[in-house]
Amino acid sequence: MRRLKIYIDTSVIGGYFDQEFETETKELFDKFIKKEYEIVISDLTQRELIGAPENVKNLFKNLGLSPEIVSISAEVISLANEYLNEKVVGATSEDDCLHIALATIHKVDILVSWNFKHIVNLKRIRGYNAINIMNGYPIVEIRSPKEIIDYEE
Numbered sequence: 001m002r003r004l005k006i007y008i009d010t011s012v013i014g015g016y017f018d019q020e021f022e023t024e025t026k027e028l029f030d031k032f033i034k035k036e037y038e039i040v041i042s043d044l045t046q047r048e049l050i051g052a053p054e055n056v057k058n059l060f061k062n063l064g065l066s067p068e069i070v071s072i073s074a075e076v077i078s079l080a081n082e083y084l085n086e087k088v089v090g091a092t093s094e095d096d097c098l099h100i101a102l103a104t105i106h107k108v109d110i111l112v113s114w115n116f117k118h119i120v121n122l123k124r125i126r127g128y129n130a131i132n133i134m135n136g137y138p139i140v141e142i143r144s145p146k147e148i149i150d151y152e153e
Contacts, residue, residue, distance in 0.1 A: 004110060005068070006032075007040040007103040010048040011114035012145060014056055021114050024145040028112070031149075032065055039067040042102045044095060070106040072098060079104060082135060088127030093118045100128050103140050110141045110148060120144045 008028075015021035016029060032039045046069070049057050060067060080097035083089065089096060096118040103111040113119040120142055129139040 003036065003038045005038045005040050005108045006148070007042070007070075007099070007106070007108040007111045008045075009099045009111070009113045009115065009119070010045050010052075012112055013041075013045070013049065013059055014052070015114045015145065016059055017053075017055060021145070024149055025114075027149045028145040029059075029063060029065075033063060039065060040103075040106065040108050041067045041069055042099070043069060043071045044098050044102065048095070070102055072102065073105070076101045076105050079131070079135065079137065082131050083128060086127065086131055088124055088131065089118050100140060100142075104128075104132055104137050107138065108140070110143055112143055112145055112148060114144060116144070 006028075012025060012028070015025035018025075028037075031037050055062075059065075076098060079101035080094065083097040083100060084091060084094065096115065099113070100111065100119065111119070118124060125142045128142070132139055
């Protein structure tokens with residue numbers, strides 16, 4: 001059976017060291033380590049991590065993970081601009097739109113984020129997916145780490 005490809009944004013990486021989000025984030029990373037899920041990040045994520053604390057920057061290396069890295073392209077920028085033009089989010093959320101477009105164009109199974117304002121938000125998810133459908137792209141599943149962890153009885 002094929003492993004799910006999960007795109008994580010920068011908030012998930014930072015969540016590993018955040019008291020509010022660490023439990024679920026560490027459980028998700030444990031699944032990456034066990035190869036239950038395939039981890040995907042982007043060149044945008046790498047750029048966003050440049051100013052991060054060393055422990056955040058080195059998380060993948062310290063855990064022995066080698067994520068698939070997807071890149072921004074003209075197609076990604078065009079789709080992200082559609083989200084902005086249709087006012088799914090405001091102009092200050094350009095990078096959030098790029099994350100959604102990256103996940104969409106690179107056909108990941110789930111985009112995972114702790115960003116409840118601009119990404120993991122029902123109104124926004126519906127907006128992103130409406131634009132995707134209108135432009136011939138598949139819908140993108142968007143969840144928080146809490147929603148994709150298997151809770152065993």
